[in-house]
Amino acid sequence: MHIEAQIQQWFDHFHKYPEVSWKEYETTNKLAEILDELGVPYRRFDDVTGLLAEIGEGEEVIAVRADIDALWQEVDGVYRANHSCGHDANISMVLGALLLIKDEKLNKRIRFIFQPAEEKGNGANAMIDRGALKGVTHLFGVHLRPIEELPFGKVSPAIHHGAAMFLEGKIKGIDAHGARPHQGKNAIDVAVAIHQALKNLYFSPFEAYSAKLTKIQAGGESANIIPGTATFSIDARAQKNEILFKMKDQIEKDLQTLAQLFDIDMEWTWEDITPGAEVSKDAAAITKQGIIDVVGEENLADEVITSGSDDFHFYTIRHPEVKAAMIGIGADLAPGLHHPNMSFNHESLVLGAKIIAKTLTNFSKKN
Template sequence: MIHAKIKEAIQIYSEELTQLRRQLHSEPEVSWEEFKTTQFVCEYLDKLGISYRKTEPTGVIAEIQGGKLGKTVALRGDMDALQVEELNKDLPYASKEEGKMHACGHDAHTAMLMIAAKALNEIKEELPGNVRLLFQPAEEVAEGAKALVKQGAMEGVDNVFGIHIWSQMPANKVACSPGPSFASADLFRVTFKGRGGHGAMPHACIDAAVVASSFVMNVQTVVSRTIDAQQPAVLTIGKMVVGTRFNIIAENAVIEGTVRCFHPETRDHIETQLQHYADQVAAIYGATAKVEYTRGTQAVINEEYSAKLVQKVAVESFGSDAIYNEKPTMGGEDFSEYLVQAPGSFALVGSGNPEKDTEWAHHHGKFNIDEDALATGAELYAQYAWAYLNE
């Protein structure tokens, strides 16, 4: 199932892989600003002789044409950084951009996919099909995958595979189970309108602060009292803006939050209940409510065949002890947009190592990875493509 030349190539290029990742890490670009990163990838593909096209405004779709007829498998690596200040100032490859850093591992994903492309390109005449390479922008704002799909990324693709470096897992472990992996991630805004007035005369007002506070306290029962306890869901209020001055009764209050779950029925139910709770709470106090619900990423549901193929590849490449049972996360991932177009799976590759201080949470200013995991990810990309095309 695995190709010996791929394994050998990944090992030979492991130092280059680390250098690619470090260069990307030192020059982070946030969502929709990945112009230098896009050019960096294109120049690398030029050296390899791999055909590609840039997507708008950033991103790259490339393709390795196999020497034999067959299916097309897509491999996705995201490229964007975050607006997070790097706290690892002592690293020789620390971010050079103030207030920006690769705090989620996308620099690793890009580098791993670049080296996987190099290894696959060297055996392209043996490939019974094609490998499409998706260097995706703007994952952090959940827009990049949709943009690439609209620009033809999944046309003619039979299967799609992605990887995420995961600091909560031991380095070099691989997790990919059939079923839910990442939750859907939606946003909502609730605006309450009361009647403002003097802080000394509350009887003449409708206090939006009281209305909003009541909503915050009561809306959690949507999850705890209206959803089956065996259907995981999270409803988080992350922001509340109310009032303008200490002695003025607030007329307006705005609440923003997020909803995470795995099942469409649960998602629909929570959206309906948010409107119901907002209307009823507002009515109690004589206020009004407006609810805006925006559906973000869908849940990442690994197709059974693809997930089991990942497991088989991981066992043959790295040994049976490489498989790790990681529970589904309530985090969101726009890789789900590709799974709407074709079956596939999304794997986690562990990068946590206490001895190297790489167990910090994703999106934290001290986030870093055990770079030994880079070779694991690059080989998993390439070996999966080989295995799928030969199935």
């Protein structure tokens, strides 16, 4: 089978059978099946999904990561797993690169990290804890980019993701009859005040940041009951890790103040924190050359700066000695990442595979 047809076949399979974070059981089984067919050794884990594969020889190790989980979202009126972030494409491109280079003479070992639970923000940490970066000097990633960032054919040597954190909270007031609001403590009033407090966060206008409510759940089936209890979620983002943690401190102060103001109890936890990118100039130079070798300098794009986040950057936060960069693939992706009906130009799959392969072989053949 031609490389183009094989990559497309892999993509079709992973797209048809999406699995959410930490439940990528059949995805992991399929990856193991493919690696067995290719004759590539790999390591699975007893307690988590995902796996590590390796080719090449030598003391030095470089690595490439593909995230394998899907989102849980409503698609055409039905809630289901859905690969609207393009992780099915990331898997297929990295497998394609493996297929292209597995029989080449390499002076370094290349480790392929097929990582679970990127969407939960903690899959990278699980792989780190299980030795994914042992001996690794350079780490590469890949991700399709929305059309407003990169059109099809253009490729970026690095993606500068922003930092993000996610809060889950509960407001505990008192229910009341709709005719007697003074007897209760309305959780919706508190939620509205939280919304306004987030709008009143101010940092330097030269910094990119945002914080917003992304979920409010209050009340039941009766329209004449004022709800005392509500749950809510906050999505906070910043381009720099420093600004994000300042936001975290201010949000907590605001929640404490509002709890006192409305005389209610409120509890919250920060469920996930995803750090901003720490891009290595050295790694980006390596990906840049790989891009030029495959598509020419005229199709080399600038490094992408995006408010989106990715747990890929935990690898370098926890191991700052590792030099890393994530390649951004232009794919005419629309309407956007995480849109339930996201689509893209599938020719980008082969393009991405060739660029990853060239990046890895260029560096792995150096003495």
